[in-house]
Amino acid sequence: MREICVIGGNRYFGKRLISRLTAAGDQVTVINRGSSAPPAGAIHLIADRNDENSLEKALGSRTFDVVVDQVCYTPRQAEIARRVFAGRTRRYVMTSTVEVYEDTADPVGEDAVDPRTVAVDPGLPWDDADFLDTHYGEGKRQAEAVFAADPGFPYVAVRVAHVLGGDDDFTGRLEHYADRIRTGRTIAVPPVNHPATYIHVEEIADFLFWTVGEDFTGPVNAASHGPLTTQELCEAITAHLPDGKAVLGAVQVGEVSPFSFSRSYGMDNSRATRLGFPFGDARAWLPRAVAETLGKGN
Structure with missing residues (x-):
């Protein structure tokens, strides 16, 4: 049985991922601020991921095989996670976005944005909701850069295409x-x-579930064909x-x-395809x- 931690993930494809993990027999621990309960079968820890002490206290001595971070939007959040989970997990999966790419050739591959070369500025007003909304791609890009510069654990950045589907x-x-x-x-x-490239809500849940069980690292594009x-x-x-x-x-x-x-x-999904994921x-x-x-x- 694997020990999996999911940060956030109480709605849309996050809750589908948790359901897949629990159905597979994994022990899933969900961390959020307590606004909603996770799917049945998961352990629920209440903490503010922006507060390092709160996160440390909630985790106690727990360790994990894999952490899936569904709500890492800024370099500040990434820095806290890197410190808190160093020594606590063997692998870290961050949900990123197609918006890390700027206007480039279409379709774009992962090497178009190398997080090791991205400048990080934690002093920007990342706590301002309007600033974060208008700098969503930059926040994700800098969060990836924090993990790439000094991860403390093997990490994956899943760059997700626009998601469609589901009654929720x-x-x-x-x-x-x-x-x-x-x-x-x-x-x-x-x-x-x-x-643009898209992915169905069930397919991205499948992709994240598959990623948890793999051992590749670094950025990977997740998009359906066409x-x-x-x-x-x-x-x-x-x-x-x-x-x-x-x-x-x-x-x-x-x-x-x-x-x-x-x-x-538009994203090139050939890396994930070569690794073995069958996109629809x-x-x-x-x-x-x-x-x-x-x-x-x-």
């Missing part, structure tokens, strides 16, 4: 499109609208809402719809993802 998608991004398609309102997109365009998303939603109409309109300035991009968000095809699961999220009654 809390982002409201597909609903944004559905609302406009139902009413025929214009869907704002940039003049040059790039496709990029999707905004038009393809709209077509899948319109098929679910046959009385609706998708009207895309390019805007030069101002806010555009989610999943419409003026820069590339995004176009194959997209209709299911739309049906799950929008529900039969929409």
